[in-house]
């Protein structure tokens with residue numbers, strides 16, 4: 001949503017930038033910057049599907065407002081180095097092209113800073129024949145009002161819940177209010193989609209057409225915060241009403257080269273992962289876990 005006089009309040013930073021004049025705190029202007037698009041084979045199975053010739057129609061946007069210090073996606077979530085600027089009309093054509101290429105869905109990655117423009121782009125794409133689900137793939141740092149504005153646009157939320165501790169959120173994302181917004185926006189997401197709905201593809205496998213998948217990337221030395229994240233999610237939505245994706249492939253290689261953030265300068269251990277997975281099972285979540293090897297990004301069977 002953009003207030004009168006173009007003051008942007010789309011994300012919880014609410015910096016009120018007039019992006020027609022200068023970039024907001026996230027760096028975004030009124031130009032929609034797309035860093036990359038692809039048929040993505042490595043999202044969770046009901047998002048990427050099982051047909052090797054298909055995949056999730058991922059469109060990656062620059063200027064993620066969260067800007068985590070360890071961002072595993074930073075080459076494509078930060079300022080535009082490769083890629084291009086799209087108008088809403090051009091973006092709607094890209095969505096239709098991805099559908100023609102076999103995409104199971106349109107997967108908008110780091111979309112928050114372009115919310116108003118993406119609502120228009122999806123509407124235009126639907127007028128041009130877009131009929132596959134639309135996925136909002138977000139870091140979870142969202143205003144509930146922004147999420148509610150997506151009720152006629154988005155079918156699936158693929159959202160992170162990164163931290164429970166405001167101090168950790170401050171240290172790693174300069175966002176001490178992250179846990180508060182992640183909880184409120186998760187409740188809003190579930191209000192928009194309801195429980196997961198699956199449809200069978202031509203190979204007989206289920207893929208998701210509605211619902212919420214919550215991702216949690218485990219961080220080294222912070223298993224207690226991960227356990228607390230799972231409890232926070234379970235306090236917000238019934239564990240059997242969403243899908244949980246536990247991600248184990250954290251790598252420190254994207255941290256700044258200055259020796260800071262010492263506690264997370266390693267990969268997670270099997271012990272850390274097993275503690276968090278045990279809590280997920282105890283709380284009654286259904287979902288996916290990801291192989292600890294960062295070389296393969298495949299998901300292992302459901303838990």
Ligand code: SF4
Pocket residue numbers: 008009010011012013014015016017019023024025026027028065112113114
């Ligand atoms: S999306 Fe960017 S410009 Fe808008 S409020 Fe957030 S940081 Fe500011």
